[in-house]
Amino acid sequence: MLNLAIRNLKIFFRQKSAVFFSLLGVFIVMGLYLLFLGDAYVGNSTLPGMKSLMDHWLIAGIVSITSITTTMGAFEIMVIDRANHRDKDFFAAPMSRRTIVGGYILCAFLVGLIMTLLSFVIGELYILSQGGHVLQFTVILQMLGVILLSTMMSSSFVFFLVSFFSSISAFSTASTVLGTMVGFLTGIYVPIGNMPDSVQWLIKTFPVAHSGALMRQIMMKEAAAFTFAGVPLEYRAGFEEFIGVYFLYGEWKSSPALHLAVMAGSAVLFFILATWNVSRKYK
């Protein structure tokens, strides 16, 4: 399985265009934010450190979607192998199908992890370059844990999606659509507070949005304490709900435990569904 995962990793990282396109969603967010969104959020605020706070918000959002778009890119190898019948060569060798499929999943997970960590590091460097502070060591550790879980969830979610595709063109279309949609579904392009009610509910039930919210809570904690010092609590709560740091379900406010549970739960659920779908198809 490791052997196949290494093979898949080599193939992925040697295709420069695949790596680029898997990060397209991230580049779009970056571009949008730098060009318009950033000013729109920060521009008329009189609170101190607002710029830095929103930088953290942005990076948390980016880190949360990187794992989705990059695992999607890595899983493309599986679709290509199937479409070109390249997997015949694997099936004619004494390896179980579980090993073969496992190789793709492991590769996607590793790609997601590497790229997400990379985007986290680059994001931190960006914050630093804008005059912000580097996160505390314990906060970084928390982030690493969430990144690990979020990548597991993403690879299992994308594995489930991939299990439906056998043509390359259908898959690339789906992956472009998802790469763009995921920015909306996690409330990055447009903050959740600006969305109509129905879309807000969609975001609140979308698993990836939960890793986004949790990462925001972790990354923005320190900056928020500084910015909102001496500001009424209601104001801060309203603002944080508006930009999707917390989700409100009626009266009930989401907790880190809920986000973690949603992430772990969907990782397991989608993995089971995908395995079922794949074993149904691979005959």
Place this chain on the structure above:
Amino acid sequence: MDKIIQVDQLYKSYGALQAVKGISFYVERGKLFAFLGPNGAGKSTTIDILCTLLKPDRGEVLIDGIALGQNNDAIRKQIGVVFQESLLDPQLTVLENLQTRGRFYGLQGNELQKAVERALTVVEAHEFAKQTYGNCSGGQRRRADIARALIHTPKILFLDEPTTGLDPKTKENVWQTIENLQKQSGMTVFLTTHYMEEAAKADYIILLQKGEIAAKGTPYDLQDRYSSDTMRLKARNPEKIERVLAENQLPFEFKNGIHVVALTDTLLAIPLIQAMQEDLESFEVVHGSMEDVFLNIIGGEWEHA
């Protein structure tokens, strides 16, 4: 006789299309065995079944004494397959491809290195081993494919149309590799082809048509049974010639000033030519070719490649 592959009453359908209709045959150990037939005859389907890639609808298959469907991994260790399409990874070098594939069979470290080295030597692929597979020429790719199939020193080598789509010189080269390999290692080689000249080099041929065995035998047997020799005469004096032919009860065709006569044996021509010596301008006697065999069995459906 040592049968390394035994197939009994094999059936496979895709929906309403019956690809293989109850074929039975065996392959002797150490022989070069050819499956010949036009496109769509069921060659690839049969090979896919023997390589454990497709489940047959019905029928028994024994490969090196192991029943297909009982322990397919044990069979997979004994076989190497060269597929019709090039299936290695274009982004990896030939060397990396072979290393990855070697590990499929549990080869590691020193053992793996030796196996890769040996496979590269057999197909003479050292010079392009460090090139990415995608940058190799068609012939180099084919040789890399063969090296991949040999990585775990299988007992049986399957080749599905190994020379299709290659230019004549490369084709010859690849064919040479296969023949040498088979002679030197005594490996059983099972190949499919739609080129008659290639099949003619095999020890044994099965001719497949529409999922059924249309004929089988050694190339010599088949030529003997399904083709006839012809004598072509250019007459100086047609009437006399025709009289001699009539006396010998030989029917003939007269085309473009030439009398064409079918013979059961080339040697029969000698007394005839002697009898007609005075009245002939020229003559030729042609031995039945493999091409005749196939045209006679398959009829007009043969697709010339």
